[in-house]
Amino acid sequence: MNTTSHQITIASHFNQTSRDASAELSDLITKSKVLELAPHLAPVAWLASAPVNRALTATFDRDLGDPILWGWRTHRDLQEAASATLAGTGSPEYVTLAKHEISSIHHPEVEVTVDQQAPVTIRFDLTLLFTLEALRLTVQSGLLVGLSPGSCSxxxxxxxxGFDFKRSATYALQELVTLHSGLRLLPASAYAELPV
Structure with missing residues (x-):
């Protein structure tokens, strides 16, 4: 992707909404008994807690703005505007999006091996839900190049x-997404055919 966001990560989101997200995550893993419910881990769950916590924390090093960009790449109106402006000879097109939601679901897994027993895989469900206010996007030369100010929950x-760790916050959209040279909205092959 030829754009970046401000690197508000899932980890920084949790840390912003919690005094000590790592300690809270560890506490919730222990209280929920998620490790004790896994086959063969019950007697040694206390040994596995810290490595599982570290592995989960590593999965939180994901840019929180990326799912928004991927969601916009699939929006029909934005793709049509990208096709219409791809040649780069005309004026930009403006696309207004009503209030909308984008969700991104992941299933990180942590494999735990204790005393050379068969590994136990613990699967987690990570859901990101973004609610964006109405906004106006600018498309030029087949790229998403601008967005109006707005907020995103x-x-x-x-x-x-049975383990549930949930945090909510509201950000200015520009905190999550920055468009530098623009976001490609079409397949790479569409841009390869353009004259240099």
Whole structure:
């Protein structure tokens, strides 16, 4: 992708909404007994807690703005505007999006091996839900190059075996997404055919 966001990550989102997200995550893993519910881990769950916590924390090093950009790449009106402006000879097109939601669901897995027993895989459900206010996007030369000011509510939920860790916050959209040279809205082959 030829754009970046401000690197508000899932981890920084949790840390912004919690005094000590890592300690809270560890506490919730322990209280939920998620490790004790996994086959063969019950007797040694206390040993596995810290490595599982570290592995989950590593999965949180994801840019919180990326799912928004991927969602916009699939929006029909934006793709049509990108096709219409791809040649780069005309004026930009403006696309207004009503209030909308974008969700991104992931299933991180942590494999735990204790005393050379068969590994136990613990699967978590990570759901990112973005609610974006109405906004106006600018498309030029087949790229998303601008967006109007707006706000975005973000809810991040991590769950497994009755374990639920949820945090919500509202950001200015520009905190989550920055368009530098623009975001390609069409397949790479469409841009390869353009004259240099």
């Amino acid at each position: 973000v809810e991040v939920t991590l769950g497994a075996h």
